[in-house]
Amino acid sequence: MESMVSFVVGKLGELILKEAELLGGVGDNVKLVEKELKRIQCCLKDADSKQRKGDAQAENWLNELREVAYRIEDSIDTFYLQHEDTNQHVDEDNNHARQKICWCFGKLKNVGQKALNVPGLHNLAIELGDILKELEEIFKSKDKYGIEPMKEESVRRESVMMPHRRAAYEDVNETEVVGLDDDKNNVLKLLFSHEETPRRTVISILGPGGLGKTTLAQIVYKRSSTSENHFQYHIMLSVSQNYSLVELLRKMLKSEPKNQDVGDLMTELKSFLNEKIRYLIILDDVWEVDLWDKLQHALPDHNNGSRVVITTRDYKVAISANPNMRPYELHLLNNSKSQDLLLRKALPYQTCPTILRDIADQIAIKCKGLPLALIVVGGILKTKNQTRSAWEKVLRTMDWHSDGKGCMDVLAMSYEEMPYYLKACFLYVASFPEDHEISAKCLIKMWIAEGFIPFEDKKTMEETAEDYLEQLFQRSMVQVLSQHSNGSFKYCRVHDLLREFAIHEAGKENFVTVFPKPEGINHPDRVTRRVSLQSDCNEFKKYISPNTRSLLWFGQRNNPLYNFSMNNNEFKLLRVIEIVGVSETELMGIDRLIHLKYLAFRTCGRLKLPNVCSLGRLKNLQTLDLRRTLVENGPPTDLWTIEALRHVMWDAMVDSPYFGPPSNAVARNLKTLQWISGVETWHENQPPHLNKLLKLGLDNGCINKPKTINWDVVVHLFKTLSDLLSLGIRGWDIPDEIVYPKAVRNFDNLETLYLEGRWSRNVTLEADNFPPYLVKLTLITPLFEQDPMPQLGKLKSLMKLRLEGTVYCRGEEMICSSGFPVLETLHLALYKIKSFTVVEGVMPNLKHLTNSGSTELNMPKNLRQFSKYSYL
Numbered sequence: 001m002e003s004m005v006s007f008v009v010g011k012l013g014e015l016i017l018k019e020a021e022l023l024g025g026v027g028d029n030v031k032l033v034e035k036e037l038k039r040i041q042c043c044l045k046d047a048d049s050k051q052r053k054g055d056a057q058a059e060n061w062l063n064e065l066r067e068v069a070y071r072i073e074d075s076i077d078t079f080y081l082q083h084e085d086t087n088q089h090v091d092e093d094n095n096h097a098r099q100k101i102c103w104c105f106g107k108l109k110n111v112g113q114k115a116l117n118v119p120g121l122h123n124l125a126i127e128l129g130d131i132l133k134e135l136e137e138i139f140k141s142k143d144k145y146g147i148e149p150m151k152e153e154s155v156r157r158e159s160v161m162m163p164h165r166r167a168a169y170e171d172v173n174e175t176e177v178v179g180l181d182d183d184k185n186n187v188l189k190l191l192f193s194h195e196e197t198p199r200r201t202v203i204s205i206l207g208p209g210g211l212g213k214t215t216l217a218q219i220v221y222k223r224s225s226t227s228e229n230h231f232q233y234h235i236m237l238s239v240s241q242n243y244s245l246v247e248l249l250r251k252m253l254k255s256e257p258k259n260q261d262v263g264d265l266m267t268e269l270k271s272f273l274n275e276k277i278r279y280l281i282i283l284d285d286v287w288e289v290d291l292w293d294k295l296q297h298a299l300p301d302h303n304n305g306s307r308v309v310i311t312t313r314d315y316k317v318a319i320s321a322n323p324n325m326r327p328y329e330l331h332l333l334n335n336s337k338s339q340d341l342l343l344r345k346a347l348p349y350q351t352c353p354t355i356l357r358d359i360a361d362q363i364a365i366k367c368k369g370l371p372l373a374l375i376v377v378g379g380i381l382k383t384k385n386q387t388r389s390a391w392e393k394v395l396r397t398m399d400w401h402s403d404g405k406g407c408m409d410v411l412a413m414s415y416e417e418m419p420y421y422l423k424a425c426f427l428y429v430a431s432f433p434e435d436h437e438i439s440a441k442c443l444i445k446m447w448i449a450e451g452f453i454p455f456e457d458k459k460t461m462e463e464t465a466e467d468y469l470e471q472l473f474q475r476s477m478v479q480v481l482s483q484h485s486n487g488s489f490k491y492c493r494v495h496d497l498l499r500e501f502a503i504h505e506a507g508k509e510n511f512v513t514v515f516p517k518p519e520g521i522n523h524p525d526r527v528t529r530r531v532s533l534q535s536d537c538n539e540f541k542k543y544i545s546p547n548t549r550s551l552l553w554f555g556q557r558n559n560p561l562y563n564f565s566m567n568n569n570e571f572k573l574l575r576v577i578e579i580v581g582v583s584e585t586e587l588m589g590i591d592r593l594i595h596l597k598y599l600a601f602r603t604c605g606r607l608k609l610p611n612v613c614s615l616g617r618l619k620n621l622q623t624l625d626l627r628r629t630l631v632e633n634g635p636p637t638d639l640w641t642i643e644a645l646r647h648v649m650w651d652a653m654v655d656s657p658y659f660g661p662p663s664n665a666v667a668r669n670l671k672t673l674q675w676i677s678g679v680e681t682w683h684e685n686q687p688p689h690l691n692k693l694l695k696l697g698l699d700n701g702c703i704n705k706p707k708t709i710n711w712d713v714v715v716h717l718f719k720t721l722s723d724l725l726s727l728g729i730r731g732w733d734i735p736d737e738i739v740y741p742k743a744v745r746n747f748d749n750l751e752t753l754y755l756e757g758r759w760s761r762n763v764t765l766e767a768d769n770f771p772p773y774l775v776k777l778t779l780i781t782p783l784f785e786q787d788p789m790p791q792l793g794k795l796k797s798l799m800k801l802r803l804e805g806t807v808y809c810r811g812e813e814m815i816c817s818s819g820f821p822v823l824e825t826l827h828l829a830l831y832k833i834k835s836f837t838v839v840e841g842v843m844p845n846l847k848h849l850t851n852s853g854s855t856e857l858n859m860p861k862n863l864r865q866f867s868k869y870s871y872l
Contacts, residue, residue, distance in 0.1 A: 180216050200308065203328060341378070366398050418477075427506040430511075470489070477494070479493045515532070550577075597623070670692065726754075728754035799825065816836075
């Protein structure tokens, strides 16, 4: 409860009250509301603690307070909705709530007391008076319930020093392998026993949640994938409860077959896994008995030692997959290994001081040998001072029971230890389905749209949000799946148990309501603040109220969403719309949602906008994400009048031939813009003012439907983009001054360069013409007169290199004879190159190699561990 009330008080109430002096008579009430909110805020932590211990009176007190806090938010948003000001200037870094309050309070100041006669203002004054009375009653009742205020220092924001994110990310593996050495060796022995057991064998790893099944599977997968030439094909897939057999088969084929028939996909996979291929397939988190019954027909047994590994919590699943082999069961850690794991997480860079060893031992014993609990508590200890009093306090607050609630209790303790600004961010992950790979960038944009991220001096809101996500990772509340080359998080995920806890907590606090309701979690009938639909459901409207702030829907590809209408003010306060995987969508009245800040329809097949749609009315819109979605009627031209707009992602899958801001675009706070093709509308040497742009994608079509682009204007635009970090260009007949990077070499900050398409003539690359700190380079279907590898090898900062398509060069071979000092990832798909050779000593830091083309690889011994069929 502290997170929600503190969020509303701290992010909305405080901003309302900052402008109280502008309100005249109404301002007196606002100041009194401010005083009551601040007094009550000091009592939240004690009330939250009492509630978790089963104090029904404290729970009722918090429920009353929560509803009043939400009422404040609803009153202000509703007032603003009734008095939209289309000329309101929106500054890039202002918080949404501050914009609203300053606007309406400024209006009051301008018109004086007569303004109270304006519809809505008088109602707001009355509402504030009623709220003040309720808050006074709530504060008085705290003594009756035994709720005590905390000291001022206890409610201040925590400041935790975080180590460098790359070091922290790599360190997580050391904590995960504690206590699994014997298990790892035993499972590896089963995997490599092809001579003793040549038949295809299913190995089931069994154990409850949080015991380390996935970690063990990841360890053996990594070991087997780096064992020289043992398995020619290997892949690890997360299955989870709501799996799709079609999706699993498509991932195994590593392709996008047009045919979605299960039988055809199984036949294709069976043909691919021929007798020459010894394969390893790991299916993580299997819940249904019949999965193996369905899948086994696509996995042939060629008596060559192929293996399938299944991890599951269910004994029936484990034994049904292989009745002839006893499931490999994981066990709880002993006291010694428990303490080892705890201390590796709590003190990753030092040995434990002697004065803390006995306390660490007691904490480890209370964790009952459960690795997840040890990791979570270790994350708590890492944020504490290394004193006996600090660690003893953690020990005292651990409330373990023998009825199965132990791990949830430790998760609750970790949640309680968070500062309030992290709690809202963590609970938001309940919005995502089980095992969902969450895009860090999308998550950060949604946090900002929700108002969770404050404006801080000398930092962008995105940078602050990245810090919050890193703190959640440091506290072991999220798992990082992959990182960008600069070390920032790319995709993350939440452990199943942590997700279950987040769903329970978010539902209890009316923060996020998940449908369908997870087993064992009951949502009372009430107004829902945020709705997450995690299955196909065309009756979604019955879950949404006029006060709902967010709608997230994760559907299936064949599910249509028709007539998504906002004409009746049903969704008038929506801030976030995230629709993923819906086949057909029709939007009606979308331009009525003036509070909307984040609008995304990704992988949604066909999206139909009404013929008359003024997105320019959405003055608060920050993000528009329509990737992998075909948009009918084209993009609204008034989109570029939105000054708050920061991120526009468009896949150029539109019926209209051009898309992009005009020369006189008002949207000057843009940071992301891809893929645009409308530069033909720019006046000569007058591109739009985009000097804050960090990521740009240009598209001039394909060979069949080329789009005319004035490249001279593009070059002029490049000269103004000194802060650009990522540049992508795709199309046909791209001139040399664009791709042979004479134009981009002045981009000193450019880290990522993506070039796809045919260039105007054959090009010989020169390393000196590339940006000096280029980290990631992608070249698709270029034409080279000479082998480009000698020059590419001179790029001293290059960590990721991707070469694809038909690449002609003399001799039809590529040779890496020197350079690539920091290259970690190399992806090849070269269909006209017969051989690719790497000389020994080159690419000393290479970790990941894929070769999905027909090119023969000639690698030194230290690099042969990378399989031709590895899917990384």
